[in-house]
Amino acid sequence: xxxxxxxxxxxxxxxxxxxxxxxxxxxxxxxxxxxxxxxxxxxxxxxxxxxxxxxxxxxxxxxxxxxxxxxxxxxxxxxxxxxxxxxxxxxxxxxxxxxxxxxxxxxxxxxxxxxxxxxxxxxxxxxxxxxxxxxxxxxxxxxxxxxxxxxxxxxxxxxxxxxxxxxxxxxxxxxxxxxxxxxxxxxxxxxxxxxxxxxxxxxxxxxxxxxxxxxxxxxxxxxxxxxxxxxxxxxxxxxxxx
Amino acid sequence: xxxxxxxxxxxxxxxxxxxxxxxxxxxxxxxxxxxxxxxxxxxxxxxxxxxxxxxxxxxxxxxxxxxxxxxxxxxxxxxxxxxxxxxxxxxxxxxxxxxxxxxxxxxxxxxxxxxxxxxxxxxxxxxxxxxxxxxxxxxxxxxxxxxxxxxxxxxxxxxxxxxxxxxxxxxxxxxxxxxxxxxxxxxxxxxxxxxxxxxxxxxxxxxxxxxxxxxxxxxxxxxxxxxxxxxxxxxxxxxxxxxxxxxxxxxxxxxxxxxxxxxxxxxxxxx
Amino acid sequence: xxxxxxxxxxxxxxxxxxxxxxxxxxxxxxxxxxxxxxxxxxxxxxxxxxxxxxxxxxxxxxxxxxxxxxxxxxxxxxxxxxxxxxxxxxxxxxxxxxxxxxxxxxxxxxxxxxxxxxxxxxxxxxxxxxxxxxxxxxxxxxxxxxxxxxxxxxxxxxxxxxxxxxxxxxxxxxxxxxxxxxxxxxxxxxxxxxxxxxxxxxxxxxxxxxxxxxxxxxxxxxxxxxxxxxxxxxxxxxxxxxxxxxxxxxxxxxxxxxx
Numbered sequence: 001x002x003x004x005x006x007x008x009x010x011x012x013x014x015x016x017x018x019x020x021x022x023x024x025x026x027x028x029x030x031x032x033x034x035x036x037x038x039x040x041x042x043x044x045x046x047x048x049x050x051x052x053x054x055x056x057x058x059x060x061x062x063x064x065x066x067x068x069x070x071x072x073x074x075x076x077x078x079x080x081x082x083x084x085x086x087x088x089x090x091x092x093x094x095x096x097x098x099x100x101x102x103x104x105x106x107x108x109x110x111x112x113x114x115x116x117x118x119x120x121x122x123x124x125x126x127x128x129x130x131x132x133x134x135x136x137x138x139x140x141x142x143x144x145x146x147x148x149x150x151x152x153x154x155x156x157x158x159x160x161x162x163x164x165x166x167x168x169x170x171x172x173x174x175x176x177x178x179x180x181x182x183x184x185x186x187x188x189x190x191x192x193x194x195x196x197x198x199x200x201x202x203x204x205x206x207x208x209x210x211x212x213x214x215x216x217x218x219x220x221x222x223x224x225x226x227x228x229x230x231x232x233x234x235x236x237x238x239x240x241x242x
Numbered sequence: 243x244x245x246x247x248x249x250x251x252x253x254x255x256x257x258x259x260x261x262x263x264x265x266x267x268x269x270x271x272x273x274x275x276x277x278x279x280x281x282x283x284x285x286x287x288x289x290x291x292x293x294x295x296x297x298x299x300x301x302x303x304x305x306x307x308x309x310x311x312x313x314x315x316x317x318x319x320x321x322x323x324x325x326x327x328x329x330x331x332x333x334x335x336x337x338x339x340x341x342x343x344x345x346x347x348x349x350x351x352x353x354x355x356x357x358x359x360x361x362x363x364x365x366x367x368x369x370x371x372x373x374x375x376x377x378x379x380x381x382x383x384x385x386x387x388x389x390x391x392x393x394x395x396x397x398x399x400x401x402x403x404x405x406x407x408x409x410x411x412x413x414x415x416x417x418x419x420x421x422x423x424x425x426x427x428x429x430x431x432x433x434x435x436x437x438x439x440x441x442x443x444x445x446x447x448x449x450x451x452x453x454x455x456x457x458x459x460x461x462x463x464x465x466x467x468x469x470x471x472x473x474x475x476x477x478x479x480x481x482x483x484x485x486x487x488x489x490x491x492x493x494x495x496x497x498x499x500x501x502x503x504x505x506x507x508x509x510x511x512x513x
Numbered sequence: 514x515x516x517x518x519x520x521x522x523x524x525x526x527x528x529x530x531x532x533x534x535x536x537x538x539x540x541x542x543x544x545x546x547x548x549x550x551x552x553x554x555x556x557x558x559x560x561x562x563x564x565x566x567x568x569x570x571x572x573x574x575x576x577x578x579x580x581x582x583x584x585x586x587x588x589x590x591x592x593x594x595x596x597x598x599x600x601x602x603x604x605x606x607x608x609x610x611x612x613x614x615x616x617x618x619x620x621x622x623x624x625x626x627x628x629x630x631x632x633x634x635x636x637x638x639x640x641x642x643x644x645x646x647x648x649x650x651x652x653x654x655x656x657x658x659x660x661x662x663x664x665x666x667x668x669x670x671x672x673x674x675x676x677x678x679x680x681x682x683x684x685x686x687x688x689x690x691x692x693x694x695x696x697x698x699x700x701x702x703x704x705x706x707x708x709x710x711x712x713x714x715x716x717x718x719x720x721x722x723x724x725x726x727x728x729x730x731x732x733x734x735x736x737x738x739x740x741x742x743x744x745x746x747x748x749x750x751x752x753x754x755x756x757x758x759x760x761x762x763x764x765x766x767x768x769x770x771x772x
Contacts, residue, residue, distance in 0.1 A: 058263065058265045058266075059265050059268075059269065062265070062266065062269055063269075070487075070491065073490060073491045073494040073495070074452075074487045074490050074491060074494075075451070075452035075453070075454070075455050075466075075490055076452060077455045077456060077466065078455065078466070078483060078486050078487055078490060079487075081483055082483045082484075082487060085479050085483075086479050086480050086483060089479055174344075178346070178347040178348070179347075180347075181347035181348075181349045181350055182347075182349060182456075184349065185349075185459065192347065192349055192350055192353075195350075196353065199357065203361060203364075204361070205354075205357045205358045205360065205361040206354070206358040206359075206361055206362065209350060209353055209354035209357070209358050210354065210358075212350055213342075213346045213350055213351075213354065216345060216346045216347060216350065217341075217342065217345040217346055219345075220341075220344070220345035220346075221341075221345065
């Protein structure tokens with residue numbers, strides 16, 4: 001066997017060819033884009049869902065309950081397959097039915113959509129719990145001042161629920177960063193897939209998978225630090241742990 | 243105060259509703275119509291050919307779920323207790339392990355274990371002579387190990403909190419009665435911590451079900467692998483995946499009901 | 514104010530349709546998102562290289578199409594084609610009756626027999642008798658998976674299906690499977706590579722044209738006759754004018770077009 005001991009051939013990780021470091025970092029950047037986009041979309045869906053569940057009519061509440069239950073009961077891998085293949089197919093079929101041309105949904109857009117929908121269900125629950133925890137007097141005071149619902153949302157509800165929501169949301173962010181790895185199964189070029197390709201092309205499996213692990217771990221540790229700062233800032237003025 | 247109509251009040255919980263309110267009946271009818279359309283218009287002829295394989299796959303999934311949850315729980319207890327009482331180096335090691343596993347995706351860990359170790363085996367053919375080889379050869383030990391380690395890392399944190407949360411007074415009383423350390427652990431600390439952690443544990447076991455499909459990527463044949471085979475044989479997009487989603491929803495529902503039953507059987511006086 | 518808003522929106526809508534219109538000329542070519550030397554494999558700068566990439570460049574130049582390489586997971590490549598994510602498949606996909614029910618193919622552009630490789634020192638033949646009691650590795654969603662299930666399914670100890678061909682090869686090198694069945698040309702490339710000196714070719718399997726197909730073609734959607742004609746004309750052209758030969762010479766010392 002001509003290959004040198006699996007770990008020691010660190011040249012393979014060099015940043016420029018023939019090292020694969022550049023490709024890994026490009027995959028990492030794609031993963032980050034997916035995670036940020038998916039988390040953001042999930043937050044938007046979550047805000048809508050939380051408000052729907054709290055203040056909506058009975059049908060809306062039930063539909064949202066079905067949405068969150070289904071997403072939380074079905075594995076992410078199956079959801080990703082369903083949304084990536086069947087979802088984009090359905091969107092195109094709908095467009096063709098109406099007579100519009102098929103739209104080209106890029107891999108990144110489909111991936112963000114998929115992760116966003118999954119995150120949305122969890123965000124709904126987190127944000128709903130956080131909004132319920134806001135002292136009701138604050139909302140009543142806003143109404144007494146004559147603020148419109150949107151203004152109340154913008155000025156009172158969202159800032160006030162933040163300290164209660166941050167632990168849950170930070171957990172969701174970490175889940176989002178790790179769920180991006182599942183898109184490797186549909187062939188989207190994020191970090192886990194390019195690692196598998198690099199490992200397959202060079203046969204240095206251990207080295208590349210460990211390198212990818214280091215990148216993910218770094219992301220997690222940095223995220224934890226940043227979230228710690230955000231939490232401290234959002235909690236200023238609030239006494240003690242919850 | 244005035245009686246102005248408040249359009250967005252502070253949160254008022256909705257009144258408790260009966261199951262079959264008018265809007266619910268409408269929604270159930272709508273859902274029933276969708277299901278009927280799905281069954282009528284989509285292709286289900288492949289079901290007959292694959293039904294036994296599917297049942298076998300579901301069995302494999304459940305077996306993997308419960309065995310990794312049980313083994314992972316044992317490891318989690320060890321990780322939790324070490325972080326609460328143990329010597330500092332061990333506690334740091336346990337913490338490091340949990341951080342490592344929780345900081346990397348499960349799919350990566352699976353592939354690292356299976357293909358990474360595989361490349362080590364390729365380099366050292368002598369391993370094939372060892373007595374472990376029949377196990378190292380197959381795929382399910384790797385799937386089992388990765389799932390177990392993942393469960394243990396997440397649960398280790400929960401158990402750490404549970405062990406730390408048992409009132410010290412009970413432990414001191416046990417020591418005052420002359421119980422040895424292991425007896426105290428066995429009779430007081432572990433059961434009390436377990437009951438505190440049970441709701442979270444049951445939730446995490448349900449989540450573990452959602453991690454099991456990943457083992458199909460390292461050739462373990464669970465229900466997801468069977469459905470993948472159906473997809474590749476029939477080239478259908480919707481039907482196999484919808485059935486798979488339905489299977490997992492049913493499994494989750496059964497699990498939730500099982501754990502709710504178990505939770506009701508815990509003796510508790512409001513602890 | 515409202516008038517300006519309306520005009521801006523209308524302009525934006527027009528621009529979008531124009532933009533989408535411009536993109537419609539682009540042809541997305543789906544390849545398997547895995548290393549499959551010598552046909553397609555990623556190099557360390559992230560570009561895809563190999564015989565099939567050069568073939569794709571040649572026919573796209575000939576047919577005047579703007580081809581864009583789009584890696585897709587192999588087991589989802591046909592759904593990706595039928596749902597419109599990609600417009601053609603150039604991934605060493607064999608033309609078989611089963612696949613023809615769902616998609617269409619261009620004329621064949623190469624052919625390869627099917628071989629079985631195994632560890633050196635492990636003597637067996639590429640027949641059902643030779644493979645009895647052995648663990649066979651194949652890639653999912655390939656003619657080899659179907660063939661192995663049909664012909665060796667009863668005699669083999671287990672047929673393991675892998676997501677990618679190089680993972681199957683790797684497990685053979687690691688000793689987890691006893692035999693791997695795949696396209697003989699791809700297996701040959703593996704045997705010649707660094708990781709391949711553990712193993713040797715045990716032989717070619719008996720032909721079963723219904724399953725193994727009659728050569729490799731470009732996969733296209735059913736009804737896409739315009740693209741099909743363009744591709745067939747391009748394939749014929751590059752065979753006739755020697756382009757096919759010139760880039761094939763870099764990879765093979767025999768004509769892989771086959772009979």
